[in-house]
Amino acid sequence: MTDRYALISVSDKTDIEKVAEALIQSGLTLLSTGGTLKALEEANIPVLAVETVTEFPEMMDGRVKTLHPKIHGGLLGVRKNEEHKKAMSDHGIVPIDVVVVNLYPFKETIQHPNTSLLDAIENIDIGGPSMLRSAAKNYQSVTVVTDPRDYPLLIEQLTNNNETTLQFRQYLAKKVFQLTAYYDSLIAEYLTQQFDNIEAEKSNDWPHITLTYEHSQSLRYGENSHQAADFYTKLDAPEYSLANAVQLHGKELSYNNIKDANAALQIIGEFPEPCAVAVKHLNPCGVAIGSTIEQAFNHCFEADPISIFGGIVVLNRPVTLALAEKLHDIFLEIVIAPSFEEDAFQLLAKKKNIRLMTVHFSEKDNRPEMEYASVSGGLLVQNVDCSSELTNPSEWETMTELVPTEKEKQALSFGMRVCKHVKSNAIVISNEYRTLGIGSGQMNRVGAAKIALEQAKNATKDMKDSLLIMASDAFFPMDDTVKLAHEYGVSSIIQPAGSLKDKDSIAACNELGMSMVKTGIRHFKH
Known part of the structure; x- marks a missing residue:
């Protein structure tokens, strides 16, 4: 063994053998746990079990294995601090210079429709985030990698220099705290939904909110061409939302497209009968109902045949060929509907740029939602405007x-x-x-x-x-x-x-x- 160690414990084992070999080539001794240990041993890669260092067995179905002073001391000890070095020596703590850890698949678990609360709880990682945070705090000496996309650069630096650069370690540390914040907020949101029927003293309510959004797509630009923009979505976004819409055809959505389409969906959600909504610049330019969706669209078009040009049309019934023929004659940015009949889709798709999208109208989610609006230095939060009157x-x-x-x-x-x-x-x-x-x-x-x-x-x-x-x-x-x-x-x-x-x-x-x-x-x- 050497006096340089790396700890590997991953649920996603993508390319982990390549990483392990690069770590060994750079002079590091590998420590590992559970399934990762088994996978490395089966690949004939030299590796030691964590309990070799901790002298303490893995227990409680794996809940306790790396939560130990000899692990966290090896991660947190400041290498140039003489008191830290003496404490490590006195207590037999070996320095761990590289950590490769990714977390239990909590997000993937709760996305499964049959997941129980018990299953979700068991997929809350405790040891993983603890190791990541300890290693990231000591980024001056410790390299901590949690995203497989960073493996190639890790391998490159180890191969060329047997160590990583400070700049790379700083980047990785920042990423760790972003990940653990996101991971914890997912858990907080999930448990809030699960325990929302529990009465609590209002005076003890926690005065903070956690919002969790994932990057969905980069947009060509924002409201104007000189503004950069991205679209983020909630993990548990309602089926009846633009976040879960399926784009069947056309160029990518723009920032303004998304805002306008969302406005149109909110309007048409008020009407159970066949309805057509045309939106321009966040306001309706025509809304109509009818006995058929074709009649509804005719009325909608008649409401403002000028402003609908370049607008967004949402329909809450499938698009027929007869309706598609009318839509085809108008310049529209987006058409959203529950579905498109095949011949209707083929006709509309002849226009290269028009976006054709579907939304699950029949699965409209009526859970109360909150609305958020950013202001400089703050966030406004309110209930969605829902009323029966x-x-x-x-x-x-x-x-x-x-x-x-x-x-x-x-x-x-x-x-x-x-x-x-x-x-x-x-x-x-x-x-x-x-x-x-x-x-x-x-x-x-x-x-x-x-x-x-x-x-x-x-x-x-x-x-x-x-x-x-x-x-x-x-x-x-x-x-x-x-x-x-x-x-x-x-x-x-x-x-x-x-x-x-x-x-x-x-x-x-x-x-x-x-x-x-x-x-x-x-x-x-x-």
Whole structure:
């Protein structure tokens, strides 16, 4: 034996024999545990069991094997510190200069649909992260490798110099702490989900959150061409999400594509009936329902045949050939649907760049989610805006003398479900099956109303007896929006209410023969 040691303990044994041979060639004696020890012995590679050093047996089904002072002393001892060197000598601790360790497959275990809590617990690695952290802390003297992708450079440096560079060790140490932070956050999120029914004293709640995302893809650029961007996804992302969408055709998604597609999915999730949604710059330019998906798309296109150009279309029913023929005639960035009939797909795929994607609409996950928005130096966290009042008119309060008709109630429900997803200040003009005008992101409510009402005026000029309702994401601060709506033929209004001047808007509706209902819930979207 020499006075230089390397410890190998890996669950992923990719190329481990090559690494072991390079370590031996550089003058290191190998220590190993369990399955790795067996694999190296079977490959006729000289290796010692860890208990040769610890003089303590592996026990408790492998739970305890490297958690020992002779292991961690060999990793943590500062080589140039005389007191450390004396302590190591006095206690028979040998220096371990290289650690090659990767962790129990906790992530892979919890991804299996039949995994029990007990299985998951047994795949929480304790000794591995402990060794990695000890070795990384002492990167001045210890080389610690956990990612097989770093093996070639390790082998190259050992082959050429019998040791590694400080710069390489610093890189590896940083990577270790990134890995252990990620690994622990996976465990924390999993156990939070498993134990979420346990009552705890709110005063003792831990004031920190752990968020775990994995790199999904590098994007060509961000919002603009000079900005770099990447897409990260959650391990347990709902099936009904862009994170689990399958791209069947077309060029890679861009940053803006992802944001727009996500917005479209959120909108269409409000509608169980055949529905088509067109989105441009995070706002809907057309939303419609129908008895068939073809009819829904026709209505959606009619809502704004100009803005849909270069937009994103989401459909909650399979794309038929008849529908594909209509989509093929429009320049679209993305089409998302549960599926595409084969002939429909072949037609749309003739366009090289259009992205065709599928999402599991039938498996929509209704678990409560949190929303996160980054700000400089911080993170905003809130519950997703989920509420039932938009589809349940019995929860509304009629504020006016006139009560909405059943048809108007259908239109009010439709309009408000769209308005909920329009950037504030938001006004939506619709009938019972499609949007007619959308005013979004304005600094005042009457300004948003003017935009929406003008669009509706143009959209209905060839429609006979068209019903017009107005949906507002927040209350009317004065009655000017009501009066303007009446000028354009709006018969009923839905709004959260709560303004000090509600009575003025109610009085205006009563005077003008309009109905108004109160939902009591605001839907600002910034």
